[in-house]
Amino acid sequence: MRTVKQQHRAVSAPIADLVTYRALPTESVEHLDPFLFLNHHGPQTYKPNNRGLPFGPHPHRGFETVTFILEGDIMHEDTGGHQSIINAGGIQWMTAGRGLIHAEVSSPEFKRTGGPLEILQLWVNLPAKDKLTEPRYIGLQAPDIPTVSLDEGRVRIHAVSGEWAGQRGAVQPLADIQLATIDFQAGGQLTLPIPAAHTIFFYTIRGRLRVNGEETEALRLTEFNHDGDKLHIEALTDAVLLLGHAQPFLEPIVAYGPFVMNTAAEIQQAYQDYQAGKFGQWRG
Template sequence: MRTIKQQHRAISAPIDDLVTYRALPTRAVEHLDPFLFLNHHGPQTYPAPNRGLPFGPHPHRGFETVTFILNGDIMHQDSGGHQSVIGPGGIQWMTAGSGLIHSEISSDEFKRTGGPLEILQLWVNLPAKDKMTAPHYTGLQEPEIPTVSLDEGRVLVHAVSGEWAGTAGAVQPLADVQLATINFQAGGRLSLSIPAERTIFFYTIRGRLRVNGQETEARQLVEFNYDGDELQVEASSDAVLLLGHARPFGEPIVAYGPFVMNTEAEIRQAYQDYQAGKFGVWQG
């Protein structure tokens, strides 16, 4: 079995009136190559009316954002002309690539009526060869994401990317990154074989789990060693897990604000390109 190196508790990092816990990066863990960043927004209930999410227009280059909407919604718009409103159970996969501007705010309906909100956003690095690829966006509602039922229905795997129990995920990304959200009923069990050289991303969203002999709970990120290929998970309560794995790129990571590149010179170029209007024109 893969051994556990350390567990990291997400830190409180509120943004305006948005309850936020940051699981990555923290003082204890900078990144889990190629996974760079995870913010867990909520759970909370917004009143009616409300201002909604605070993520107005901002640029990105050099990586991908994967957003999981558990409750509430997100209205996406970007300088590539993409627009969508994604509701509970849906995901957004945005390849920033060479650069674009986007906003992620609440729909007019949510701002009018309020309600429960819980959203996770994960940043996944791109390898150097793909950092300047053309930007791309995919927004999918819950029914568009394949679900795999395991352990007599006590484990439901929502296959976001890659392949899970022989089922292809909804998105096939540039790099071999496998991601899923997994719902467990208490007592549900999941066994997976993940090659030892791959980085595992294991973040408990809700509930309590036991993984490879250790207990973990909501808002904890489990960091694994690279020494085994077996993963065994058992739910101590009803639980929701964000699980991913990928081969680490092993490349230099230089991150500054909304840009993630391989050198400081590339970061400077990103700022110059953004200021020169090369990330597209914002039509908000």
């Protein structure tokens, strides 16, 4: 059984009127290679005729964004020509690669009617060999994501990427990144084998859990030692978990603003390329 190294509490980091908790990075943890960043937006309820999400056009290079829509919706557009509106239960997987500009805002319907909103965005690094890969975008609605039901229905794994309990995930990314959201009913239990060399990303979104004998709760990121190959999770209440694991890249990480590369020179080049229009031209 893996032992828990430390628990990290997400910090309040509101963006305009959007309730936001940043789970990674914080003062106690910089990154969990290859997982770089996690913002937890909401939960909150928007009134009718609201302004919606504030993420207008901005560039990225060198990593991937994985967005989990728990409640509400998100409207995506990018300079690669991709457009979508993803609703509750869906995900977005965007490989920024060599660079693009994208916007993530609320749909006109959500801004008109309002309602509950809760969204998580995770940044996952790309290995050096794939930093300048061609950008791509995958937008999936809830029915597009395979679900595995375990423990007499008290545990439901939504297999986003990789493989979970024999179920192939909806996305097969460039690097072997395993990601899932897991819904627990109180009392539900789950045991998973995870290679000891892998970094585990374990973020409790809602509720209270016990993992390998240690209790954790909503808005906490649990960091593990590399000393075992098994996770045992028990739900102390109804709960929702974001769980991932991957082989660490063990490469230099230089992050500045919206770019994540391996050297400072590559960051400087990213800004030059962006300013030269090499990320595409925003139509709006």
